[in-house]
Amino acid sequence: MLRLMTAASLLLIGTPAFAQITVLGNGLAKSCFESALIPQASSNSAIQTCTRALNEQPITATNKLATLVNRGILYMRAEKFDAALADYDKALAMAPDNGTVLLNKGAALLSMGDYDRALETLTEAIEMNPADVHSAYYNRALVREQLGDLNGAYFDLKKSLEFKPDFDLALRQLDRFVVTENS
Structure with a gap:
């Protein structure tokens, strides 16, 4: 039987992964998508661009869904988790x-420390097999570690890397684990 441990000094929660949704065409919705692609983007002006896309321009239902998700990502980066959850x-x-929406909602719940709801939401996302399922497994691993389920965290990280x-x-999170055999 395997026993898993993580380095105590590194037990800090990792950075959640997000999954942007592509916007087709041009305009404010496309600019919102492009801002969500940039890891450092979380500025009020980027969020305002998304809001303007939703309120001022006619966009398809698909692009509206994408813009809500992309604005949610920007809200999360700005640590405005309630606003992100509202968009999701x-x-x-x-x-x-x-x-993909559930993956991002799970990331927001993880960031808020609502681990039980994050676990449920991320498990549901995984069942739907989104394009970024590797991110859902990764985020669920972070949640499981916070809940003390090191075996589950380890195997979710391994599953993430399968995808x-x-x-x-x-890879960085998995490096923190020490696997030993119980005797």
Whole structure:
């Protein structure tokens, strides 16, 4: 039987992974998407661009869903988690079976420290097999570690790497684990 431990000094929660949704065409919704792609982007002006896209320009339902998710990512980076959750809930009202939306909602709940709801939401996202399922497994691993389930965290990190072997965030987290055999 395997026993897993993480280095105590590194028990800090890792950075959650996000999954942007591509916007087709041009305009403010496209600018919002491009801002969400930049890891450092979280400025009020980027969030305002997304808001303007939703309120001032006619956009398709698909691009509206994408813009809500992308603005939610920007809100999360600005640590405005309630606003991010509100956007994800609006997106889920439009597309309740969208695993990418659930992945991002789970990341927000993780960032807020609501680990039980994050675990449930991320598990649901994984069941829907979104394009970025590796990120859902990675985020669920972070949640499981916070809940004290080191075995679950370890195996979720391994699963994340099955889907994306070069996923740096998962590789770094996995390096913290020490696997020993119980006698």
